[in-house]
Amino acid sequence: MSARDRILAKLNAAPVLPKAAPDIAAWYQTHRGTESTAEKAARFRGCIEFAHAEVHVVSPASWPQKLAEVLADKQIGKLLVAPGTDHGARAIAGLTSGGIECRGYDSRIEAWKEELFHDIPASLTAARCAIAETGTLVLWPDEHEPRLMSLVPPVHIVLLDAATTHNTFYEAMQSEGWANGLPTNALLISGPSKTADIQVTLAYGAHGPKELIVLLMGEAA
Amino acid sequence: MSEQAKTSQRPADVYFFATCVVDQFFPGAGLDAITLLEREGIRVHFPEEQTCCGQPAYTSGFPDEARKVAALQLTLFPNDWPVVVPSGSCAGMMKHHYPTLFAADPARKAQADALSSRIYEFTDFLVNVLGWQPEDKGGDCTVVLHTSCSARREMGVHLTGRKLLGGLNKVKVAQQDHESECCGFGGTFSIKQPEISGAMVEDKVKSLKATGAERVVSADCGCLMNILGHAAWKDKQAGLAQPSLPGEHIASFLLRRTEERSSK
Amino acid sequence: MSEQALNFMPSEGFRARAKDVVENPFLRQSFRGAMDFLINKRITQFPDPEELESLRTLGEQIRQYNLGKLPSLLVELEENLTRNGIKVHWAETPDEANAIILGICQAHSAKLMVKGKSMVSEEIELNHACEAAGIDAMESDMGEYIVQLAGEKPSHIIMPAIHKTKQEIAELFAAKVPGIDYTDNVDELIQIGRKVLREKFLVADIGLSGVNFAVAETGTLCLVENEGNGRLSTTAPPVHIAITGIEKIVEKLDHVPPLLSLLTRSATGQNISTYFNMISGPRKPHEKDGPTEVHLVLLDNGRTQAYADEQLRKTLQCIRCGACMNHCPVYTRIGGHAYGTTYPGPIGKIISPHMLGLEATKSMATASSLCGACGEVCPVKIPIPELLMRLREESFSAPHANPAMRGQGAGYSALVSTIWRGWAAVYRSPALYRMATWLGSRFGGLMPSNQGPWTSVRVPLKPAPKRLRDLLKERG
Numbered sequence: 003m004s005a006r007d008r009i010l011a012k013l014n015a016a017p018v019l020p021k022a023a024p025d026i027a028a029w030y031q032t033h034r035g036t037e038s039t040a041e042k043a044a045r046f047r048g049c050i051e052f053a054h055a056e057v058h059v060v061s062p063a064s065w066p067q068k069l070a071e072v073l074a075d076k077q078i079g080k081l082l083v084a085p086g087t088d089h090g091a092r093a094i095a096g097l098t099s100g101g102i103e104c105r106g107y108d109s110r111i112e113a114w115k116e117e118l119f120h121d122i123p124a125s126l127t128a129a130r131c132a133i134a135e136t137g138t139l140v141l142w143p144d145e146h147e148p149r150l151m152s153l154v155p156p157v158h159i160v161l162l163d164a165a166t167t168h169n170t171f172y173e174a175m176q177s178e179g180w181a182n183g184l185p186t187n188a189l190l191i192s193g194p195s196k197t198a199d200i201q202v203t204l205a206y207g208a209h210g211p212k213e214l215i216v217l218l219m220g221e222a223a
Numbered sequence: 224m225s226e227q228a229k230t231s232q233r234p235a236d237v238y239f240f241a242t243c244v245v246d247q248f249f250p251g252a253g254l255d256a257i258t259l260l261e262r263e264g265i266r267v268h269f270p271e272e273q274t275c276c277g278q279p280a281y282t283s284g285f286p287d288e289a290r291k292v293a294a295l296q297l298t299l300f301p302n303d304w305p306v307v308v309p310s311g312s313c314a315g316m317m318k319h320h321y322p323t324l325f326a327a328d329p330a331r332k333a334q335a336d337a338l339s340s341r342i343y344e345f346t347d348f349l350v351n352v353l354g355w356q357p358e359d360k361g362g363d364c365t366v367v368l369h370t371s372c373s374a375r376r377e378m379g380v381h382l383t384g385r386k387l388l389g390g391l392n393k394v395k396v397a398q399q400d401h402e403s404e405c406c407g408f409g410g411t412f413s414i415k416q417p418e419i420s421g422a423m424v425e426d427k428v429k430s431l432k433a434t435g436a437e438r439v440v441s442a443d444c445g446c447l448m449n450i451l452g453h454a455a456w457k458d459k460q461a462g463l464a465q466p467s468l469p470g471e472h473i474a475s476f477l478l479r480r481t482e483e484r485s486s487k
Numbered sequence: 488m489s490e491q492a493l494n495f496m497p498s499e500g501f502r503a504r505a506k507d508v509v510e511n512p513f514l515r516q517s518f519r520g521a522m523d524f525l526i527n528k529r530i531t532q533f534p535d536p537e538e539l540e541s542l543r544t545l546g547e548q549i550r551q552y553n554l555g556k557l558p559s560l561l562v563e564l565e566e567n568l569t570r571n572g573i574k575v576h577w578a579e580t581p582d583e584a585n586a587i588i589l590g591i592c593q594a595h596s597a598k599l600m601v602k603g604k605s606m607v608s609e610e611i612e613l614n615h616a617c618e619a620a621g622i623d624a625m626e627s628d629m630g631e632y633i634v635q636l637a638g639e640k641p642s643h644i645i646m647p648a649i650h651k652t653k654q655e656i657a658e659l660f661a662a663k664v665p666g667i668d669y670t671d672n673v674d675e676l677i678q679i680g681r682k683v684l685r686e687k688f689l690v691a692d693i694g695l696s697g698v699n700f701a702v703a704e705t706g707t708l709c710l711v712e713n714e715g716n717g718r719l720s721t722t723a724p725p726v727h728i729a730i731t732g733i734e735k736i737v738e739k740l741d742h743v744p745p746l747l748s749l750l751t752r753s754a755t756g757q758n759i760s761t762y763f764n765m766i767s768g769p770r771k772p773h774e775k776d777g778p779t780e781v782h783l784v785l786l787d788n789g790r791t792q793a794y795a796d797e798q799l800r801k802t803l804q805c806i807r808c809g810a811c812m813n814h815c816p817v818y819t820r821i822g823g824h825a826y827g828t829t830y831p832g833p834i835g836k837i838i839s840p841h842m843l844g845l846e847a848t849k850s851m852a853t854a855s856s857l858c859g860a861c862g863e864v865c866p867v868k869i870p871i872p873e874l875l876m877r878l879r880e881e882s883f884s885a886p887h888a889n890p891a892m893r894g895q896g897a898g899y900s901a902l903v904s905t906i907w908r909g910w911a912a913v914y915r916s917p918a919l920y921r922m923a924t925w926l927g928s929r930f931g932g933l934m935p936s937n938q939g940p941w942t943s944v945r946v947p948l949k950p951a952p953k954r955l956r957d958l959l960k961e962r963g
Contacts, residue, residue, distance in 0.1 A: 005787075006577035009733065012791035013558040016800075021555040024548040026741050033538055049758065111776035115723075119689045136759035148776040149722045153715060171759075172744040181740040184705050186771055187722070190763035195715040197677060198755070199630035199646060201653045202524050205677040208629055209684065210715025210762070241955050243914070247924050248948065250955035257959070269959055272917035280907055282857055284879025288911035295915050372858035405816045409856025416854050417940030418502060422509040422820045423856070424944065452945030459946065 030172050034135070042134035043164040043220060049137025053193030054206055055214040065161060065217050066096030069126065072159065072215055073102055082107060082118075082125035082155055084146040089128050089161050107148050118150060124157035131166035133174055133190070139216065140174060141189040149187050158211040160191075164220045233353055236266045238306040240296070242313040242444070243275035245472075249444045252472030256309045256345055259478045263353060267307075270299040276308075278316040281324065283411045290324055297321070297334045305352065306338065309345040309474055311374020311443050318342040319377055344374060345474060346383040346442050359391040361480045367397040367436035368473070369427075369450060371443035372405050384442050384473055391480050397434035401426070408449035424453040432468055439470035447472065497827030497843065498850040504825040505854070514650065518822050521649050525813040528756025529864070546749045547868040549742045550804035557794065560703045560736050561785065567706030571768035573781045581611035584786050588613060588695070588728055589620050591782055595726055597622055597692035601684070603720035604628035604712065605697030606644050606807060607730045607786055610829045610842065613695070625691075627684050627716040629677060636663050642823030644830060645754050645809040650822050684716065694720035694778065698731035699806070700746060701783070703738050706767055708783065711750060713761040721766060727778040729766075733785050734794075734803040746806055749866035754808040789841035789893075796891045798877055802837050804867045809834075811861035811871060817854055826851065833861035837874045845882050845894030852878035921956075928954050 003011070037045065047057050060068045073081065080103040084090035094104045105122065127147045129139040139160050143149040152158050168174040171190070175181065180188070195210030206212055237260065245253040257267045276296060281289035296317070300306050308314035321335035349355040368384050375381035381403075388396045407413065407423025428450060431439050441447050447470055454468040461467075508514050533539040553560060565575045578584035592600065600622055602608060614635070617624035626635040630647035634640060637659055641647030648656070657671035660679055667679055696717055700709040708729050710717045721727045737743060751757045770777035793799045812818040812832025823831035828839040828848065836855065840848045852875045861871040878892075885904065886896030913919045931950035938947050953961075 005579045005583055009577055009787045010558050013794055016795045018555055021552045024552055029545050138759055145773050150776045153718050184707055184767045186768045188765040192759045193761045196761055197629045197714045199648055200656055200673045200676055202521050203673040205674050208677055208714035209719055246955045247950045250951045250958050253955040254958050274914045274920040282876055284883040285907045288907045291911045292914040376859040376863055405856045405858035412856045414940045417943050418506040418509050419817050419820050421944040423816050455946040456944055
């Protein structure tokens with residue numbers, strides 16, 4: 003018998019009475035309200051700012067300009083951005099005239115790991131949606147915006163459409179049908195990287211981005 | 224009287240289960256609790272055969288021995304009267320653990336269930352059954368209240384002691400840090416892990432003293448035995464003649480405060 | 488490196504280790520401060536007692552429901568992970584788990600493994616197995632990195648280096664990290680760790696991680712973390728190996744949000760962790776990063792023993808938040824190392840006996856005043872005090888056939904059992920009780936002044952000269 007069979011045999015031999023399935027929907031129904039887009043955006047912003055993220059409210063028209071300002075403010079001259087996406091293309095169009103070098107994640111990591119780790123000061127990705135209750139960005143990395151893009155550069159800038167904000171994580175996965183198919187990697191990000199491992203003193207920029215900047219795109223700026 | 228509604232339901236008779244610790248080490252507290260109940264017009268019955276709730280064996284990993292002792296107590300309260308217990312942990316044992324202890328013995332399980340519903344910790348009984356509102360006849364005084372872990376977590380009655388003291392208008396109740404933390408008694412824990420238990424009671428006594436209260440009161444004599452025992456030991460080390468932290472059962476304190484011509 | 492800390496019976500010397508900490512005012516104060524901090528952070532996350540209570544009940548239901556279906560869920564998980572391209576391995580013992588992991592490393596000629604935080608990897612002592620096999624296993628969680636650099640073990644499951652001050656860490660870094668001058672500025676210390684470990688992430692052959700929840704229906708491994716090292720460990724190296732206990736499984740994806748909420752709020756008082764990382768497969772052909780191989784090792788190591796007994800099974804509800812240790816007056820006094828087990832504190836006391844046997848852990852269940860603080864805060868309502876009493880019974884009862892636990896009867900003493908039998912004989916008999924307590928009251932003055940451990944910090948116990956029953960008689 004294999005370890006697998008032995009473990010399963012031991013578990014199956016235990017006298018176990020089946021328990022009723024938990025009613026998770028009912029709990030959220032009772033304990034969590036639904037809010038308007040503006041309320042959700044405000045709650046999202048409050049929470050993620052509390053977690054030390056920087057939030058800028060932008061409009062669909064104005065965000066490339068705000069992006070340029072943020073980069074200028076932080077004296078960042080190079081941005082990792084996905085040319086194959088609409089927002090990436092717009093960012094590149096808006097930034098290159100201002101002298102910002104835009105680099106795409108255009109090859110497999112093996113080809114440029116060292117450069118990514120050492121020479122990329124910032125990245126821009128879009129968020130799939132957000133969660134108001136916890137101030138959380140949801141990212142589903144793909145071939146345009148791979149997993150390390152939101153992780154390795156010290157500054158991560160995220161473009162979020164406020165209209166995609168859900169009340170709760172539960173609502174996000176239910177309404178978007180996550181159980182029917184998840185990507186290789188789905189991520190919730192709720193602030194810049196941090197740790198309190200030394201004398202419970204909070205420090206930012208442990209291993210992931212030191213700064214998280216959200217361009218919160220509403221109806222109007 | 225403003226408590227007419229409550230008074231109409233107040234029982235004429237109660238049983239008193241003293242607990243072995245009160246019977247042997249704090250008999251005055253037991254007597255004061257009984258006197259207070261009687262002053263409220265209640266007949267208090269003390270079954271002579273009572274011994275111990277069985278908790279020491281139960282928590283030490285000897286449930287068979289606990290069962291034998293508990294089985295005796297099951298037979299002592301035949302009438303449908305409340306059973307008042309001047310200790311949160313013993314009350315918790317009888318109310319919550321007896322039904323588990325006798326789960327495999329249907330006849331005794333039924334007795335245990337029936338008894339369980341009649342068990343009242345002393346301060347819980349005063350507040351929630353009698354609706355007792357003490358009238359303070361003493362002078363200004365500051366006390367600090369220690370509530371046992373069982374009273375707090377198993378019986379959910381940690382608020383009743385505070386409510387009773389709060390009803391005494393010349394008594395100030397001091398707030399200690401880490402109020403809800405265990406004093407370190409834990410029955411055989413204090414013997415088996417004396418270093419840890421000793422550190423816990425040391426911290427507890429420090430925080431009680433730091434309030435500047437004149438005395439500590441508690442509804443649990445196990446905790447008092449530990450807390451006062453350590454405070455007295457410290458005093459002895461320091462060569463103090465007077466106790467730096469006197470203490471007593473809350474029944475004694477309440478009785479004295481509400482007696483005519485009381486000073487404290 | 489840390490030979491002294493290994494291969495010993497946690498029960499042996501427990502009291503001596505506890506005493507060392509208790510007698511160190513500096514450590515006492517530092518644990519107290521850290522635990523107070525975590526307790527207060529947690530309180531801010533649960534302002535509504537009704538919400539907390541209902542969420543704990545839901546958490547308990549979710550865990551019990553999933554444990555109720557554990558064997559079939561494990562099979563479902565295996566099927567879905569396999570379909571997603573994740574290789575599933577099963578290990579009954581730490582040795583088997585280490586052999587599986589080393590086998591994968593050797594297949595890739597791995598030299599360097601970076602590790603995200605994984606208590607199960609501590610449980611199997613993976614770092615030592617790697618060292619013996621010539622593989623450099625490097626901890627990357629800041630706390631774990633510090634502890635590894637010091638040649639120690641974690642003292643808390645969420646805050647591994649909580650026993651160390653920033654000055655001690657500053658000295659450690661100055662001594663052990665090349666080219667580093669002494670600094671006790673926390674931000675600077677963290678940046679030193681970041682810099683060192685980034686270079687490791689860049690070149691590591693293997694990334695190892697734990698798992699917080701494994702979702703059967705989607706074949707997904709979920710990881711909770713704040714630092715980003717978990718994401719790096721599971722993304723940057725070409726191979727990712729995850730290891731988890733068999734109990735960390737949920738059937739449905741929607742079981743995750745309530746448990747995640749309970750976990751982060753109970754553990755560190757955060758409404759959510761910085762990162763929640765859900766991995767459902769290795770890199771797909773069109774993707775540009777992520778490991779090309781992902782493995783999951785499912786570890787038993789005594790969990791099936793706990794599972795076999797309805798009461799002990801509740802131990803497996805645990806989601807490893809650490810709230811029980813933060814609130815434990817014993818843990819607060821002695822810290823994590825005194826326990827001598829991978830998992831310290833109340834959860835350690837109830838789970839370690841299944842992993843190590845009661846022979847090695849028999850004194851642990853006695854190191855509790857049964858105050859109930861752990862059970863009160865447990866986000867999935869594990870009745871920890873009740874389980875501690877059960878373990879005392881398993882340990883102290885005379886050895887018998889078909890015990891529920893390995894090492895049952897390890898703490899059995901004929902003398903102690905006789906004392907309790909004698910106690911019961913007196914207390915079950917009103918006449919004997921009356922006689923014994925009468926003698927006590929009459930001769931209370933003869934009680935010895937040295938009453939063993941009791942009088943080490945307390946005055947002797949002395950029965951009152953008159954019992955309550957005597958006072959009542961006198962009163963008439």
